[in-house]
Amino acid sequence: EETRIRSKYPVVKFGHVNDTQRLAMIYSAADVFVIPSIEDNLPNTVAEAMACGLPVVGFEVGGIPDMVEHGRTGYLVRPRDVNGLIEGIDWVISQGNSFGLAQACREKAEQRYSLKVQAEAYRELYLKRRCMMNTALSNAIETNLQGEELFAEGDIDGALAAFQRAIALDSSLTEAYNNIGVVFWQKEEIEKALQYFSTALQVDPYNRDTVINCGKILACLNSADDARNLYSQYLIEHPEDKEISRLMDAVIEGRR
Numbered sequence: 001e002e003t004r005i006r007s008k009y010p011v012v013k014f015g016h017v018n019d020t021q022r023l024a025m026i027y028s029a030a031d032v033f034v035i036p037s038i039e040d041n042l043p044n045t046v047a048e049a050m051a052c053g054l055p056v057v058g059f060e061v062g063g064i065p066d067m068v069e070h071g072r073t074g075y076l077v078r079p080r081d082v083n084g085l086i087e088g089i090d091w092v093i094s095q096g097n098s099f100g101l102a103q104a105c106r107e108k109a110e111q112r113y114s115l116k117v118q119a120e121a122y123r124e125l126y127l128k129r130r131c132m133m134n135t136a137l138s139n140a141i142e143t144n145l146q147g148e149e150l151f152a153e154g155d156i157d158g159a160l161a162a163f164q165r166a167i168a169l170d171s172s173l174t175e176a177y178n179n180i181g182v183v184f185w186q187k188e189e190i191e192k193a194l195q196y197f198s199t200a201l202q203v204d205p206y207n208r209d210t211v212i213n214c215g216k217i218l219a220c221l222n223s224a225d226d227a228r229n230l231y232s233q234y235l236i237e238h239p240e241d242k243e244i245s246r247l248m249d250a251v252i253e254g255r256r
Contacts, residue, residue, distance in 0.1 A: 053102035
């Protein structure tokens with residue numbers, strides 16, 4: 001659906017502008033920036049206009065209300081309210097070259113959307129996320145160690161529950177997947193054991209314990225070629241590992 005607005009003010013079409021300085025001059029020469037989007041997130045054009053002290057008129061959709069303060073940095077109207085959009089344009093124009101309106105636009109752009117502010121926001125988000133990940137990983141490692149202690153004491157079900165909690169805390173903890181595989185191996189649930197060993201190898205293809213455990217099961221299942229390939233891939237990166245070299249030799253010897 002296309003809505004046409006008949007404007008009593010002169011409208012100049014500039015097309016697509018790539019030059020940043022020319023774009024800033026165009027914004028600065030205008031009296032009002034109108035954004036008739038009915039769906040939008042956080043439009044760069046609004047931030048650009050405000051950075052040039054240009055008031056914005058638009059619908060209250062998406063992220064536009066977060067950027068434009070009604071009556072202070074522009075004018076907001078209900079979505080698809082064309083008459084309201086015209087009223088907003090008239091209101092901004094009626095303010096003339098209001099220094100207060102332009103200053104408010106510029107100040108908000110500097111406070112919220114400058115490169116320095118955005119870079120600092122990304123930095124804080126990164127540090128917060130890294131702290132959360134480090135905390136989750138530390139808790140996962142501790143829970144996994146508790147599971148290993150329970151396993152050593154013979155509490156298989158308690159160990160399994162601990163290993164599963166460790167994965168819930170950090171889904172990248174290879175050791176926990178490997179340990180669950182060992183538990184199911186001991187329970188003689190071979191398919192489940194292979195499933196968890198496979199997941200561990202997806203997270204870390206060179207986890208030594210998992211390579212050994214998975215290789216041994218494959219060899220027992222008469223999947224010698226799979227076991228040999230697994231050992232071979234590991235030895236490409238770790239040719240000095242004598243134990244895995246012997247395991248691969250045993251698999252090859254068993255096929256003769």
